[in-house]
Amino acid sequence: MTSEPDVIFDAITPPDAAARAAADARQAQLTKPTGSLGRLETLGGWVAACQGQCPPALFTRPRVVVFAGDHGVARHGVSAYPAEVTAQMVANFLAGGAAVNALATTTGASVRVADIAVDADTDPAVSTHKVRRSSGSIDREDALTEDEVARAIAAGRAIADEEVDSGADLLIAGEMGIGNTTPATVLIASLTDTEPVAAVGRGTGVDDAGWARKTAAIRDAMRRVRPVVADPVALLRVGGGADLAAMAGFLAQAALRKTPVILDGVVVTAAAMVAEELAPGAREWWVAGHKSTEPAHAVALQRLHLVPILDLGMRLGEGSGALAALPVLQGAVTTLANMATFADAGVSTGEDADVETPATD
Numbered sequence: 001m002t003s004e005p006d007v008i009f010d011a012i013t014p015p016d017a018a019a020r021a022a023a024d025a026r027q028a029q030l031t032k033p034t035g036s037l038g039r040l041e042t043l044g045g046w047v048a049a050c051q052g053q054c055p056p057a058l059f060t061r062p063r064v065v066v067f068a069g070d071h072g073v074a075r076h077g078v079s080a081y082p083a084e085v086t087a088q089m090v091a092n093f094l095a096g097g098a099a100v101n102a103l104a105t106t107t108g109a110s111v112r113v114a115d116i117a118v119d120a121d122t123d124p125a126v127s128t129h130k131v132r133r134s135s136g137s138i139d140r141e142d143a144l145t146e147d148e149v150a151r152a153i154a155a156g157r158a159i160a161d162e163e164v165d166s167g168a169d170l171l172i173a174g175e176m177g178i179g180n181t182t183p184a185t186v187l188i189a190s191l192t193d194t195e196p197v198a199a200v201g202r203g204t205g206v207d208d209a210g211w212a213r214k215t216a217a218i219r220d221a222m223r224r225v226r227p228v229v230a231d232p233v234a235l236l237r238v239g240g241g242a243d244l245a246a247m248a249g250f251l252a253q254a255a256l257r258k259t260p261v262i263l264d265g266v267v268v269t270a271a272a273m274v275a276e277e278l279a280p281g282a283r284e285w286w287v288a289g290h291k292s293t294e295p296a297h298a299v300a301l302q303r304l305h306l307v308p309i310l311d312l313g314m315r316l317g318e319g320s321g322a323l324a325a326l327p328v329l330q331g332a333v334t335t336l337a338n339m340a341t342f343a344d345a346g347v348s349t350g351e352d353a354d355v356e357t358p359a360t361d
């Protein structure tokens with residue numbers, strides 16, 4: 001049964017403007033030329049606003065949740081890798097061997113895997129929120145039923161609640177699912193009225209023939225999605241998938257729980273676009289960790305008014321781009337929180353600069 005409350009979000013409270021103003025005022029007193037820490041200064045203000053305190057505190061419990069799910073469209077030649085890789089990578093995450101695990105180790109984050117729709121049986125410890133095996137092939141059928149989309153959104157919300165209740169102070173959504181850049185591109189292109197050829201990317205590295213098949217699949221799915229584009233739940237149901245719906249629920253719920261998020265690449269940002277439709281204002285609780293090489297990612301970031309922290313030519317997913325940006329965010333916090341002020345350190349301010357008074361006769 002579809003339970004309506006699962007897909008309805010209370011109004012999002014924006015981050016604390018007073019804490020942000022206090023951060024701006026504090027930046028002006030720290031021992032550095034005005035504005036010299038550039039983007040670190042605005043990021044520090046954002047963290048202060050999210051935490052409702054100035055100075056802000058370093059993040060001590062950053063948590064990545066990797067949402068895993070297969071997609072029927074992956075069986076139609078839109079990826080450079082076979083669909084079996086999704087389940088194999090879930091095992092790799094659990095063994096600690098993936099890029100997200102390596103990056104988590106050096107940034108102080110921990111990683112959770114959530115099987116939302118992997119087309120195989122996975123470790124029972126990670127499949128408690130499983131909605132179904134794979135999502136439908138969106139170029140020819142709906143990804144999900146009405147009941148499944150509601151359950152997937154609810155699963156993402158429940159996972160966010162579980163993580164915040166266990167003390168996570170920063171959340172990152174990552175994803176694993178062969179073929180998932182196809183539905184991600186469909187969501188972004190549909191919401192921004194972008195032509196398939198302008199939005200499609202190579203994902204894992206499809207060759208030219210695969211690129212043509214992927215572009216056609218995106219076109220066909222966009223045609224199926226068009227009648228429901230204004231309804232975010234229906235959009236996820238027809239042109240998304242269980243993992244994307246869960247991520248949308250997770251990202252909106254994080255905002256509802258006043259917990260900041262670093263967004264990752266094109267797939268997570270596609271879910272974020274829909275989450276912003278579900279819960280307007282949620283984007284105030286997110287920063288963009290990086291800009292991936294997927295063309296649709298830039299389109300989505302622009303629409304969300306998010307400026308990526310890094311642009312490293314990454315195109316992996318898993319939460320890797322967000323984790324690469326985490327040390328930058330921690331740097332923004334530590335400078336704002338731990339630098340001395342001019343008064344404390346006895347350093348002269350710009351206003352004390354000697355100006356030679358020209359001699360007059």
Ligand SMILES: Cc1cc2ncn([C@H]3O[C@H](COP(=O)(O)O)[C@@H](O)[C@H]3O)c2cc1C
Nearest residue numbers: 079081175176177178179180181203204317
């Ligand atoms: C070994 C391997 C590890 C990955 N980790 C993330 N992805 C990324 O690639 C997939 C999306 O690209 P496409 O739409 O072209 O299939 C997703 O699983 C995404 O997380 C991976 C892909 C592979 C092959």
Ligand SMILES: O=C(O)c1cccnc1
Nearest residue numbers: 203265266292315316317
């Ligand atoms: O932008 C991403 O996150 C991405 C790009 C290619 C493949 N998987 C993910």
